[in-house]
Amino acid sequence: MSFSENLMRLRKQKELSQEEFANEINVTRQTVSKWELGISTPDMDKLVQMASFFGITVDDLVNSEEATSKVNNKNDEKYTANR
Numbered sequence: 001m002s003f004s005e006n007l008m009r010l011r012k013q014k015e016l017s018q019e020e021f022a023n024e025i026n027v028t029r030q031t032v033s034k035w036e037l038g039i040s041t042p043d044m045d046k047l048v049q050m051a052s053f054f055g056i057t058v059d060d061l062v063n064s065e066e067a068t069s070k071v072n073n074k075n076d077e078k079y080t081a082n083r
Contacts, residue, residue, distance in 0.1 A: 004038040
C-alpha cells in the first residue's frame with residue numbers, strides 16, 4: 001500500500017472528509033487531495049503531525065506492508081546466504 005492509499009484509508013477510518021482532516025492538521029483540502037492522489041508528499045513536520053493524529057509511527061504512515069515485507073525477505077536471504 002502506498003503512502004497516498006494509506007493516508008486515505010486512515011482518514012476514512014476516522015470518518016473525516018478531506019476538508020475536516022485538512023483543518024485538523026492546518027493545511028488546505030487541496031493539499032490533502034494532492035497527497036492522496038500521489039501528486040505531492042508532505043514535509044517531515046506534517047508527517048510527524050499526521051502520525052501523531054492517527055496514533056501511529058511515521059514509519060507506519062509512510063511505509064507500505066509490502067515494502068516492509070520485501071525488505072524483511074531480503075534481509076532473511078542475506079542472513080541465510082551468510083550462514
